[in-house]
Amino acid sequence: MEEPPGLDIRYTYVTDTPYLRQWLEIPSVQQWFPVSEEREIADCVQCWIGFSKYSASITATLNGTPCGIGTLFLMPYRKVAHHCLFKLIVDPKYQGKGVGTALLRNLKHLAKNYFHLEIIHIEVFEGNPFIHLLLKHGFQEYTRQEKFVKDDHGYHARILFECYL
Amino acid sequence: MTDASKLTFRLTKEEDAPHLLQWLSDPKILRWFPMYDAREVEDAVRIWIGYSRIEAGMTALWDGVPCGMANLYIQPYKKQAHTCLFSIIVRNDMRGKGIGKQLMEHLMKHAKDKFKIEILHLEVYDGNPARHLYERLGFKEFGKQSRFIKEDGKYTAKIFMQTAL
Secondary structure, X not given: OOOOOOEEEEEOOHHHHHHHHHHHOOHHHHOOOOOOOHXXXXXXXXXXXXXXXXXXXXXXEEOOEEEEEEEEEOOOOHXXXXXXXXXXXXXXXXXXXXXXXXHHHHHHHHHHHHOOOOEEEEEEEOOOOHHHHHHHOOOEEEEEEEEEEEEOOEEEEEEEEEEEO | OOOOOOEEEEEOOXXXXXXXXXXXXXXXXXXXXXXXXXXXXXXXXXXXXXXXXXXXXXXXXXXXEEEEXXXXXXXXXXXXXXXXXXXXXXXXXXXXXXXXXHHHHHHHHHHHHHHOOOEEXXXXXXXXXXXXXXXXXXXXXXEEEEEEEEEOOEEEEEXXXXXXX
């Protein structure tokens, strides 16, 4: 997929916080994340954006406006510092336009070349359309936990994917 | 296996922290945890003991002295609040007395009664003899992360197990 014109990738700034919060408040986005209320979103956003101080987070911008964020949740302990979990989110207005692909490609590059990580992994809820992108970019499922998520529609599995860099 | 009159259980208190710190400082125990050095152990103890504020920890006492602890890492998000990860530790010289099994039984009951946990899950490193205890208590493996630990260039897998309460 071609990148949309005007797309740029830069490190995440703390000033990107309101965008992340706003995207997580949108029900069609929120359904794929563990958050479900304001306090949870605030906690999640604070933790997520906190990784920007380690230069472990990147933001996609379209004509200067943030439209997606990808972040490496670096591990705090040495024995497990060769891998990390990551999260990625795209403004629903720009989904399906190559923003997620650009973020994923740049995040893998950051993980491998700057942090010297060997593996990155992600947790997604079953049915998340992002799974297609993960599979296209070399991720493999390594664990599936049934009934990990419980909402008004019942139970859903979480699926863990990893990619060797 | 145990002298029942000597073994008692209570909720974990903040003052139990030095015991946990001491047990985790034993290399024979620490090898089964992700922490590597004193700084990392202190960090992990701070997080673990922090859960005592919400009464999520259980301490086993032998003649009134702490000899084991188990902790529920209560989920901060509603959608996942029916599941919970836990960790457990028994003082090295107190193993083989059935303390771990009884501590687990107390923790499982506490998880169900106080926190309404439906699914209790754990992460154990490949080769850890504690796995047999988890199997005896009904835990089943549902996933594996092959290269979770890296020490001296060698990898050890992390195994995911869970049970319904």
